[in-house]
Amino acid sequence: MSATGIEVEGLVRRYLSPEPVVAVDHVSFSVAPGEVFGLLGPNGAGKTTTLRMLATLLRPDEGRASIAGHDVVTDPEGVRRALGYLSGSTGLYGRLTAREMLLYFARIQRLPDPRRRVDELMARFGIDAYADQRCERLSTGMKQKVSIARAALHDPPVLILDEPTAGLDVLVAQTFLEFVEQMRDAGRCVLFSTHIMSEAERLCDRVGVIHQGRLLAVGTVPELLERTGERYLEQAFVRLVRQAS
Numbered sequence: 753m754s755a756t757g758i759e760v761e762g763l764v765r766r767y768l769s770p771e772p773v774v775a776v777d778h779v780s781f782s783v784a785p786g787e788v789f790g791l792l793g794p795n796g797a798g799k800t801t802t803l804r805m806l807a808t809l810l811r812p813d814e815g816r817a818s819i820a821g822h823d824v825v826t827d828p829e830g831v832r833r834a835l836g837y838l839s840g841s842t843g844l845y846g847r848l849t850a851r852e853m854l855l856y857f858a859r860i861q862r863l864p865d866p867r868r869r870v871d872e873l874m875a876r877f878g879i880d881a882y883a884d885q886r887c888e889r890l891s892t893g894m895k896q897k898v899s900i901a902r903a904a905l906h907d908p909p910v911l912i913l914d915e916p917t918a919g920l921d922v923l924v925a926q927t928f929l930e931f932v933e934q935m936r937d938a939g940r941c942v943l944f945s946t947h948i949m950s951e952a953e954r955l956c957d958r959v960g961v962i963h964q965g966r967l968l969a970v971g972t973v974p975e976l977l978e979r980t981g982e983r984y985l986e987q988a989f990v991r992l993v994r995q996a997s
Contacts, residue, residue, distance in 0.1 A: 756820055756909050757941040758783040758806065764814035765801050775801045777965035778815065783941050785909065788932060790956035791945040792989055798965040799945040800839075803914045806943070807837040820909050820941075833861075836903035839914035846888030850879055850898045853887055854905065861906040873901040877927060893924035900931060911935055913944035917951065929955060949986040959985075963993045 758781075765776040776798045783789040793799045804810040806817055808828040816823065822830030844853055851870065858866035874880050877897045882890060887898065896916065903911065913932070917925040932955050935942055946952055952959055953973055960970045969976060969992055973985050980988040 756785045757787070758789075758817070758819055758910060758943055760802075760806070760815070760817045762815035763802065763805060763812050763817055765798075765805060765810060766813050774965050776805070776812075779962070779965070779967045780815075781960050781967065781970055783910075783943050785941050786936055786939045787957045788936050788942040788944070788955045790952040790959040791943065791962060792947075792949075792952060792959055793945070793962035794993060797962045799962055800914055802962070803837075803839075803912050803943070803945060806831075807835060807912055808832060833906070834909055836906070836908040836911045837914075838899055838903040838912070838916050844887040844890075844895055844898060844902075847886060849884050849886055850874070850890065850894075851883040853898060854901055857902050858905050863906060869905060870901075873904060877901050877931075893920055896920055896924060897927065900928060904931070904935075908940075910941045911943070913942065915945055915947065917946070917948065925951075949984070949989065953985050961989055961992045963996050966996070968992050968996050 760782065761780050763776055763779045764774065767773050767775055779802055791799050791802065801810065805812050806819060806824060808824050808831050811825065818824065819831040820834035822834055824831050848856065854870040854873065855866055858870055863869050874883055877900060879897055879901065882894055887895060917928050929951065932942055956973065958970060958972055959976065961968045969979065976985065976988045977983065980991045982988040982991055
């Protein structure tokens with residue numbers, strides 16, 4: 753398995769309640785360093801379940817997966833050290849200020865100079881002016897900026913981002929897109945899910961389309977357009993999902 757990227761082989765996750773369902777059905781893909789891979793799918797397709805298994809928040813029922821060479825089942829601590837994970841619902845401690853929040857996680861990561869790293873990221877994401885406000889009083893966009901900075905604190909080789917721009921305004925979403933581009937240019941491995949096709953077209957070196965727990969197609973945007981005979985990624989996505997339904 754890759755020592756720096758993501759490897760997924762036959763990943764399966766089942767839920768038994770309220771009725772049996774296979775949420776992720778033998779999904780396989782890989783993401784290389786310096787690559788952005790987009791996971792696209794309708795609601796309930798299995799995107800979030802897949803990402804949570806990779807982040808060690810859920811245990812797979814079958815299959816194998818590794819993050820930067822660390823197995824998600826046998827070496828979860830290694831995975832967490834190598835991973836930055838962010839979702840649209842990532843929580844912050846409301847009573848802590850933005851600065852306190854980032855310092856807290858910097859110390860958990862045992863960074864050698866936590867204050868310097870926090871100051872660097874606050875400047876990078878434009879958090880400085882709000883650094884000493886409690887997180888509970890921050891706007892949705894500013895909370896997400898703090899969450900992005902938290903995910904990037906330890907400069908991980910792998911980033912997993914689950915619909916991180918959901919509910920954000922255009923300016924804050926632009927900050928996120930620029931961040932992902934910078935991470936790719938720095939050789940990081942980035943996996944993210946989104947419903948916004950323009951984000952996928954702009955960022956992704958390759959995309960995977962998932963529906964009803966199964967990975968329907970993997971390829972570059974031009975490859976998926978050629979495969980479906982469509983002009984736009986959104987149209988190609990809809991065709992692939994409808995054909996599989």
